[in-house]
Amino acid sequence: MKILALNGSFRKNGNTEILLKQALMGAESEGASVEILRLTDYQIHPCRGCGLCLFRENVCQVQDDDVSFIFSKIDECDGMILGAPCYFLELTAVVKQLIDRCWILGHKIGKIKKPATVIVPYATRGWIPYVSLQSNILLNIMGLTKINEITICTQGISEVVLDTEAMDLAHEMGREIAVAAEKKDFTYKGDPGICPSCHDWLFRILKDRETVECPTCGVRGKLSLREGKISVTFEEKAWADSRFRPDVGYNHFTYHIAPSKDYFLRTKEERKLKTQRFKEYLNR
């Protein structure tokens, strides 16, 4: 059994790396073999938006970087720990860069059964609203099931070693992911959040001002106040629209993306004519 840690921090031996290594030690204590990849050590070029991976299955035009290698490592592992610092409200750019390259993995949504856990060190309390959003997108599109997630308030480089509770927690999360991978038990053990699927606390108010939606899962519910506490209730049928269900992912590709080729081809001449002035403008 192998546990892979993906490190979204540039800093060597920084708080993220320390917490990930501590978690891997926990995984090792359960008999796992372990590996860590620092994402910034690898070339992750931007997605070119060419759509080839969507229109010609499994073909990515960007071949001169290390994304295929990173994906192969994820394929090899039985469980994954994602670690990334939050510098400014969200995870680091390298995580988003990887998310954008995950289009090619879209066909795996909901089909892989591997657990994942997330560790996010951050400095200022209250400045982490989008960290779960990003990690949820990444894990979901990679087909992994999140079983836990923690945010740890720490600041200067390597200061987290002074926080015994955080270090113990990271060790326990590593042990936990190894056990989950071994037993194939993907029960969620973290903070329940508001969304029962991705466990985030974020919600989007829709324009009718009657409905709220989990921005990650796309599942809609109704907001209410119960004994002064905000809650969201979901109808059972709402879960049929969850973005990361295999059938919803299939419909999205089949009916929203693939048919755009027909529209693209039939508007070719008109586009060519209307695009010309933009090719010439500010293009010296």
Add this chain to the structure above:
Amino acid sequence: MPRYLAELRYYPGDPLEDIKISDLKTLGKEYGVNISCAKIENREMKDGLLMERTLDKRIEDITQEVITVTSDQEENFSKCLVALYKKYRCPRTPYSLLGSNEAGQKIAKKLMDQHGGW
């Protein structure tokens, strides 16, 4: 020829609830517009999923439900579209108004932007 014509193309999974002719008739009557629905079904069951190859097909030929709304009255036409968007949510794709006339498409698109987010 009606002044305003909109064709709203809903693909599998797009409408929030089943599109029923009886509901459309009620809406048509309520807003004084002509409304109809055409259903195209080309999916086949494979591996437990209803599947279809759409990559090299014409948009009009793939599985979808097309609600057609026509009227000479802008206000009625607009109100009916808003009601449809509220009931089923907006069609999802940039080409989901294909087949509409120019006046109808302009209104339908503007209302999607105003009442979208579903």
